Amino acid sequence: MGIMSPIEHWRLIKNRYQLEGTVCVSCEKKYYPSVYICSCGSRAFAPKKLRGYGTIISFTEVLASTELFKDCVPYCLALIKLNDGPVILAQITDANFQDLSIGLSVRSVFRRYFVDGQDGLIYYGIKFVIN
Amino acid sequence: MKIAVIGTASTAYGEWWDKSLRQLLAESQLTALTDAGLAPQEIQAIFVANMCAGQLSSQVNIGALATNILGLHIPGTRIEGACASGGLALRAGIAAIESGRADVVMVSGVEKMSDVSHAQGTQSLMSATCYETEGFVGATFPALFALVTRAYMHRFGITREHLAMVSVKNHKNGALNPRAHFRKEITIQDVLQSSYVADPLTLLDCSPMSDGAATVIISTPEFAKKIGKLNVSIIGSGQASDTLALSQRETFTEFKATQHAAQNAFMIAGVTHKDIDLVEVHDAFTMAEIIALEDLGFFEHGQAGHATVAGKTSLQSNLPVNASGGLKAKGHPVGATGIGQVVELTEQLHGRCGARQVHNARIGLAHSMGGLGSTVTVHILAQDV
Numbered sequence: 272m273g274i275m276s277p278i279e280h281w282r283l284i285k286n287r288y289q290l291e292g293t294v295c296v297s298c299e300k301k302y303y304p305s306v307y308i309c310s311c312g313s314r315a316f317a318p319k320k321l322r323g324y325g326t327i328i329s330f331t332e333v334l335a336s337t338e339l340f341k342d343c344v345p346y347c348l349a350l351i352k353l354n355d356g357p358v359i360l361a362q363i364t365d366a367n368f369q370d371l372s373i374g375l376s377v378r379s380v381f382r383r384y385f386v387d388g389q390d391g392l393i394y395y396g397i398k399f400v401i402n
Numbered sequence: 403m404k405i406a407v408i409g410t411a412s413t414a415y416g417e418w419w420d421k422s423l424r425q426l427l428a429e430s431q432l433t434a435l436t437d438a439g440l441a442p443q444e445i446q447a448i449f450v451a452n453m454c455a456g457q458l459s460s461q462v463n464i465g466a467l468a469t470n471i472l473g474l475h476i477p478g479t480r481i482e483g484a485c486a487s488g489g490l491a492l493r494a495g496i497a498a499i500e501s502g503r504a505d506v507v508m509v510s511g512v513e514k515m516s517d518v519s520h521a522q523g524t525q526s527l528m529s530a531t532c533y534e535t536e537g538f539v540g541a542t543f544p545a546l547f548a549l550v551t552r553a554y555m556h557r558f559g560i561t562r563e564h565l566a567m568v569s570v571k572n573h574k575n576g577a578l579n580p581r582a583h584f585r586k587e588i589t590i591q592d593v594l595q596s597s598y599v600a601d602p603l604t605l606l607d608c609s610p611m612s613d614g615a616a617t618v619i620i621s622t623p624e625f626a627k628k629i630g631k632l633n634v635s636i637i638g639s640g641q642a643s644d645t646l647a648l649s650q651r652e653t654f655t656e657f658k659a660t661q662h663a664a665q666n667a668f669m670i671a672g673v674t675h676k677d678i679d680l681v682e683v684h685d686a687f688t689m690a691e692i693i694a695l696e697d698l699g700f701f702e703h704g705q706a707g708h709a710t711v712a713g714k715t716s717l718q719s720n721l722p723v724n725a726s727g728g729l730k731a732k733g734h735p736v737g738a739t740g741i742g743q744v745v746e747l748t749e750q751l752h753g754r755c756g757a758r759q760v761h762n763a764r765i766g767l768a769h770s771m772g773g774l775g776s777t778v779t780v781h782i783l784a785q786d787v
Contacts, residue, residue: 283534334599335524340542
């Protein structure tokens with residue numbers, strides 16, 4: 272339970288590996304990952320690779336987790352406001368919980384999130400480090 | 403709106419090792435029938451609230467299970483909206499009666515969380531959020547609420563002691579509730595010193611996973627009057643939604659869906675906040691109760707924590723919040739929770755709550771929330787005069 276199908280992960284590779292979001296063709300508002308109808312009313316979007324620089328809006332240290340992540344605790348999660356606009360939820364890595372603060376500058380890195388057992392897929396994604 | 407509540411029942415909430423999902427559901431359904439004085443054949447439709455049975459018990463299609471239990475072939479429908487499933491099932495039952503499709507409807511809720519490990523339960527509850535973005539990065543429900551809590555504390559300057567007071571209050575009330583999962587009082591120090599689940603939330607800031615079931619039988623006022631049970635009615639109902647993912651919100655310290663649902667419910671009921679005598683809110687976490695009281699309109703943003711510490715929501719106050727013990731002490735069998743709130747309000751309005759009875763309870767409000775306020779219902783009940 273909880274393991275994502277490799278097919279699902281394959282569909283989301285550009286979001287998860289390259290921080291690809293979308294941009295509204297009409298008003299240029301950027302989204303991560305995407306919406307169906309822009310706040311301006313347009314339904315026309317183009318893919319947009321977002322730059323991985325941002326600041327922490329809020330953060331936490333997870334000490335008890337789900338089946339998938341229970342062996343990874345403790346780890347830090349943060350809501351990050353990307354300089355490009357959208358807000359993303361991601362893990363903060365290579366940092367102590369005590370070093371984190373609201374407003375701290377962070378930048379994206381490509382890291383492993385979890386593994387599907389001995390024979391299954393390794394799921395990578397975007398985490399953030401202190402900038 | 404006037405939908406009579408003619409029968410109620412709830413199991414105790416807790417870890418029921420010797421009772422299955424269907425046994426818990428059956429117990430609440432049959433006891434509710436007895437409470438209403440009805441034969442099974444008088445029920446015309448059943449709505450059942452449940453979130454996790456598909457994942458944890460490999461059982462969906464629970465609408466049919468509910469009608470099977472009564473030995474009937476009437477319409478049975480499972481309703482799901484994560485932890486707001488109970489509130490949603492009640493909305494469905496109300497709609498069936500208001501549309502004229504049925505006169506007497508049974509609305510139940512049931513959840514069986516203890517057949518799997520805590521980690522598996524936590525995994526299952528994450529399906530209430532935006533799983534592909536939040537579950538994927540290792541978020542848990544407590545972690546998402548911890549993000550909200552830190553943002554709220556940063557904005558409004560309250561401390562962990564304010565949060566802890568919510569848990570202390572609800573445990574004090576739960577100690578008076580024979581159905582509660584936890585019937586033990588705790589102190590602020592107990593909360594502050596319990597282990598962190600997701601900083602700054604500790605174990606005692608978080609509601610437990612519980613097994614349990616609750617049922618209400620609702621009807622037209624005409625039917626209720628005919629059987630001499632026109633005592634308590636639902637007079638207002640509201641529902642709203644918001645983004646699944648926390649990251650997609652405009653604000654991280656308010657839940658707009660609660661605000662919209664409350665506005666709708668108050669408008670339909672034709673009462674104001676001053677008329678409300680007691681409130682059952684969805685305190686999945688201590689922070690959730692504080693934010694809910696503000697979003698429902700009982701306190702200004704940033705003030706509900708201070709109000710709690712000042713005793714303004716205690717059992718003895720003018721606005722008792724979670725006299726039942728709330729999710730924190732009474733327990734949180736997900737699908738049952740929203741229905742259990744209505745059972746509590748009905749019993750309070752009947753004056754049947756013993757040691758936790760709210761003085762002069764005439765109008766009550768129930769708030770049921772799924773995800774991080776992505777699905778919210780608000781119901782208002784009143785004594786019939």
